[in-house]
Amino acid sequence: MAATEPSPPNDLHLPTIQPTKFKDWVVVVTGAAAGIGRETAHHFAAQGAQLILLDINESGLKETQSLIQASGGKADTRKCDVSDEPDVNAAIAWTISTYARIDVLANLAGIYGFQPLTEYSSELYHRHISVNVNGSFFLTRAVLPHMQKAGFGRIIHTSSTTYADPKPGLSAYVMSKAAVVGLVRSAAVEAGPGVTVNAVMPGLIDTEEMRSKDGYEGIREKILENRAVKRDGKPIDVARTIAFLASPEAGFMTGQVVNCSGGETFSF
Numbered sequence: 001m002a003a004t005e006p007s008p009p010n011d012l013h014l015p016t017i018q019p020t021k022f023k024d025w026v027v028v029v030t031g032a033a034a035g036i037g038r039e040t041a042h043h044f045a046a047q048g049a050q051l052i053l054l055d056i057n058e059s060g061l062k063e064t065q066s067l068i069q070a071s072g073g074k075a076d077t078r079k080c081d082v083s084d085e086p087d088v089n090a091a092i093a094w095t096i097s098t099y100a101r102i103d104v105l106a107n108l109a110g111i112y113g114f115q116p117l118t119e120y121s122s123e124l125y126h127r128h129i130s131v132n133v134n135g136s137f138f139l140t141r142a143v144l145p146h147m148q149k150a151g152f153g154r155i156i157h158t159s160s161t162t163y164a165d166p167k168p169g170l171s172a173y174v175m176s177k178a179a180v181v182g183l184v185r186s187a188a189v190e191a192g193p194g195v196t197v198n199a200v201m202p203g204l205i206d207t208e209e210m211r212s213k214d215g216y217e218g219i220r221e222k223i224l225e226n227r228a229v230k231r232d233g234k235p236i237d238v239a240r241t242i243a244f245l246a247s248p249e250a251g252f253m254t255g256q257v258v259n260c261s262g263g264e265t266f267s268f
């Protein structure tokens, strides 16, 4: 876990953790069993939030919970398949009945598969739509009424720079991440006041799952060549961006897609 991990030593000013920044906020993180979701959960917990960790991977959830609790944070877990509408509704209803409100939804659950378009299996295509698109919609619809009632809320979904700069083999993934942009823009105009809906758009981020993919090293080298900030993107980089979008300081930002890629691409 790297919630307090400094940026590279050439950065003059190092990031700081503010232990009470999100004190007693109720923060739901999906995809919390691994990768960026785990780091995001830890980053909020390190700053005082009560975490609700959702994922299909129960053992991974328990690991994240233990890591958070070992550093003095508060985290509850619940198995939830974000592509399953009743499961999402039940997880959000349970969170509300247990914790009374939801301040932040950080939706990191996602899948990425690589297959050339002409060979793309229908099964893998439908899975991308179910998890990345339907999951984002079901979650938004389930949390929004509670946030609107409270007059405050932050919904942060996850797109990808591959939407702006697609790579071969990612058609269904890129399509699903484009849909996330449509969702945040359309949800933003219905959500407020006090409730914002944004997306973070990570570039290539060095997670265990990403490292396990065939051809990862080659892709990484090419991306690093073109990236303005010449280092690997880390889960903590994305977690910090999400925490900013969740913060009271970001209250005037909604319907936005925030690129966090070290300048891999400048548009979307």
Ligand SMILES: NC(=O)c1ccc[n+]([C@@H]2O[C@H](COP(=O)([O-])OP(=O)(O)OC[C@H]3O[C@@H](n4cnc5c(N)ncnc54)[C@H](O)[C@@H]3O)[C@@H](O)[C@H]2O)c1
Pocket: 030, 031, 032, 033, 034, 035, 036, 037, 054, 055, 056, 057, 060, 080, 081, 082, 083, 107, 108, 109, 110, 111, 112, 131, 158, 159, 160, 161, 201, 202, 203, 204, 205, 206, 207, 208, 209, 210
């Ligand atoms: N790592 C990158 O380079 C990168 C780049 C751009 C965008 N993203 C996006 O960031 C998000 C997190 O990526 P990551 O690299 O941490 O991935 P990861 O594979 O390490 O973690 C994803 C988590 O989502 C969970 N998950 C998958 N399907 C689920 C479902 N149906 N219901 C609930 N949980 C489910 C997995 O169990 C896993 O714990 C994803 O949306 C991904 O598309 C990642």
